[in-house]
Amino acid sequence: MTSSSMQQVRIQTEDFDVAGELAQLRAGDARVGGxxxxxxxxxxxxxxxxxxxxELEHYPGMTEQSIQAIIDQARLRWPLYGALVIHRVGPLQPMDQIVLVAVTSAHRGEAFAACEFIIDYLxxxxxxxxxxETPEGARWVDARVSDDQALRKWALPDM
Structure with a gap:
């Protein structure tokens, strides 16, 4: 399976193997330089x-479409060969992996920029x-101001 035919977005409860996912993302694609x-x-x-x-909750269907739209935007900005986002949901403990964002490209510059773009929007x-869950009880986490600020660097100039 080439990276272009690989499913680009996966929402799952189970953990993921980073090395295995990266190997599959680049498998058989000799164009990949980064x-x-x-x-x-x-x-x-x-x-x-x-x-x-x-605990992470999501809206099935809508979440995958939203993440796919972010990947599609990255593909419009940079020449990517492959892109993958795996996001876990359900109960998680400290040190558990939550998310993997991975991209392949001919060059490192495009790959670094696209990966950062995807995680910032994600x-x-x-x-x-x-x-x-804290010693004071459960709390829902609001979006952070720093996350919103990170998006500003990706804004395209008005035409």
Missing amino acids: IVSFVGTVRDLNEGAAISSM KTEAPFWKKE
């Missing part, structure tokens, strides 16, 4: 509170809801 990936993990501390666990635009 693979860039980002793995997000559960921290044990957020906004000053200890996190014992978290953090703010994809419909996920995060609930953290």
